[in-house]
Amino acid sequence: MLTGCSIALCLAALSGCDMSGADSPPPEPGVIEATTQGPAGAPPGSCWGRTVSPAVIQTVTEQVQVQPAQISTTGEIQALPIYRTETRQQIVTPRKDNWFETLCADQLTPQFIETFQRALEARGAYAGEISGNFDTATRKAMRAYQISTGGPDSPILAMSTARGLGLIAVDPTTLE
Known part of the structure; x- marks a missing residue:
């Protein structure tokens, strides 16, 4: 007699199946975290985030x-x-992928994140601890600020947001 385990779960465990998250596909590149697999024609070494407009x-x-x-x-x-x-x-x-340039993971150092938190704090968008960690409070403040300034609704920091905060140098060749 089986106790503490439903027959379906026990059979899944015996067969080696993982029943947790069986309905959720793996995240697509660029949606949850930055990726180097950006849009066609992206410069080598650049990182990208993506939002998806549904059909x-x-x-x-x-x-x-x-x-x-x-x-x-x-x-x-x-x-x-x-x-x-x-x-x-x-x-x-039709469904559309909306790509935006972002910082690569190696650029998100604790020192950069502290500066980022201070920049958000100076604009009244962040009230958390200046920790150098890209924690939930920082990510929530970043997303709200990014949306309020016309950036993407994404958990990924857009390059345009970082430039707008003065954290990344603006490429003078793009200015008109």
Whole structure:
């Protein structure tokens, strides 16, 4: 007799299956943390983050004629046309990957993170401890600040946000 274990879980354990998180696929590169696998044409050695705009799908219902009206040689309608209702899904806007440049992991040193926390604190966006750790409080403040300044809604620090805070030098060739 089995105790403390459901039959399904015990069978999974015996077969070597991992039932935890079976429904969740691994995260895609760039969504949760920065990746060097950026968009096509990205400069070598650069790091990227990504947000995904989901597809917009609408349901379309329309009447489709199956059989035309039967009309006699004198022009009289012998039988009305026959229609059927068809319902289908239609993609209005396809899914889109929105890539943005970010700092690479080796740039996120404790000293950089302390400076980042101070910059957020100076703008009233962070009230936590200046620790040099990219902890939950720092990430939450970064995300809120980043969104409020028009940056991506992402848990990854965008290069544009770091530049806007004065933490990364602005490339003078990009200025107009």
